[in-house]
Amino acid sequence: MALTEDKQVIHHVLLVAFAAQGHINPLLRLGKRLVSKGLHATLACTGNIQERLLKQFATTNTEDESNNSKNHSISGIQLLFFSDGFDLDYDRKADLDHYFNTLEKVGPVNLSNMIIEHYYNNHKKLSCIVINPFVPWAADVAVQHRVPCALLWIQPCSIFAIYYRFFNKLNSFPTSENPDLSVELPGLPVLSTEDLPSFVLPSNPFNSLLKMISGLYQNMKKHKWVLANSFLELEKDVIHSMYELCPIRPVGPLVPTSLLCEDEDSDVGVELWKPEDACLEWLNKQSASSVIYVSFGSITVLSAKQMEAIATALKNSNHPFLWVAKQPEVPTSDGAGQLPNGFIEETKDQGFIASWCPQTKVLAHPAIVCFITHCGWNSLSETIAAGVPVITFPQWSDQPTNAKLVTAVFKIGLKLRRNSEGIVSTEEVETCIEEIINGPKSEEYKKNVMELKAAATKAVASGGSSDLNIQWLVDEISNGNSCESEGFHFLSDNQSAEQDKVTT
Known part of the structure; x- marks a missing residue:
């Protein structure tokens, strides 16, 4: 001993x-x-x-x-x-x-x-x-x-x-x-x-x-x-x-x-994928509370139809966006997980597409106005600690319940609703973006998440x-x-x- x-x-x-x-x-x-x-x-x-x-x-x-x-x-x-x-x-x-x-x-x-x-x-x-x-x-x-x-x-x-x-x-x-x-x-x-x-x-x-x-x-x-x-x-x-x-x-x-008002250098977290720090330079050029951050984690692969609906909604929102779109290691014949043809070129002055990003630094950036997330618990915990309202798009495991907590218990955001085909439409994404940023409850979402941020700290x-x-x-x-x-x-x-x- x-x-x-x-x-x-x-x-x-x-x-x-x-x-x-x-x-x-x-x-x-x-x-x-x-x-x-x-x-x-x-x-x-x-x-x-x-x-x-x-x-x-x-x-x-x-x-x-x-x-x-x-x-x-x-x-x-x-x-x-x-x-x-x-x-x-x-x-x-x-x-x-x-x-x-x-x-x-x-x-x-x-x-x-x-x-x-x-x-x-x-x-x-x-x-x-x-x-x-x-x-x-x-x-x-x-x-x-x-x-x-x-x-x-x-x-x-x-x-x-x-x-x-x-x-x-x-x-x-x-x-x-x-x-x-x-x-x-x-x-x-x-x-x-x-x-x-x-x-x-x-x-x-x-x-x-x-x-x-x-x-x-x-x-x-x-x-x-x-x-x-x-x-x-x-x-x-x-x-x-x-x-x-x-x-x-x-x-x-x-x-x-860093999200808990402590020394950033004392964190012991690991990144198993190399983040693109260039997205932070891009964020630095954006106005405060203007950028929609989108990330669905490292596992979720959305259908081509769903990718197109989200892409179109982001383009139509007239807001700058940062989208972590981790492309499949092997492209699929049905286009699952892939961005629509021409989307990057069409939105080059509006958005930034990254394969992976330093999420903590992104959520803490003053340019971020909301987070569209798959609602994994790590991501949700980080957005609460950062004080950022969320739009949830749960897929499996604990994510559906986490999304329910967001809307019914924490009251810090909205949930995207699927149609009869199991797809979240372009119109649904557009509506939730508008509501979370400018809707009648937008200030309430911001207030609630900031109170939870303080409680977490x-x-x-x-x-x-x-x-x-x-x-x-x-x-x-x-x-x-x-x-x-x-x-x-x-x-x-x-x-x-x-x-x-x-x-x-």
């Missing part, structure tokens, strides 16, 4: 992430806050992204005397890698079912061997393993090594509550026989079928992901603590509704530090709700105590009354 000079035990926390940007970054940012409170943190993920990570950062390399190898770290967080069972050039997106099934088999063995080699062989005290939902088998590894495990939920607390009630059969949800059933859950507005996470619907095609999430909830007792990338003031009602069932502790928003600051929850976790890890319900930080009655106008 490693000891400091004053004989105090050094507590190490291992963060286990699925190898995707939106999964790695929340864990890194949580790790940075744990390090700032005296713990030692290490991030472990599969080796297929090792080269990309190490190329991006000027890593701190130190010799490990035990095995004469090099340790890589980011801002004091060590990086470790283990095999997912595939060669580096294997296309992991080609067959998700096969990939996740294989990872579930080989991941525990390789992660366990890594723990033995890095911690036990070096006499380091591993005091906690923090996992995210896409590596649920890591909880079994924690049990195997008798190390307490924490789950970092990387979607809103509302989604956690929905899944908990769905997988434990506590409420009625749509079925093949009754696909249009509306769902009423404590702490949430009434949810129609189109508002629910796609994985709870009978039409869900992703069996491996459903199996993985189901297994997570069936084994929830393996997690000593449940954390969330959210903040209390944002989801107060649904967090309170879970108190007796399975308390969830918000420790976010785990977004870039306060939550992570010293003494804020998320900061207190992180400190409580650090104390639990350091003292080896069990999870006591009274340790959860809730708003006082006075604080609750002050926040009602923001969160209801």
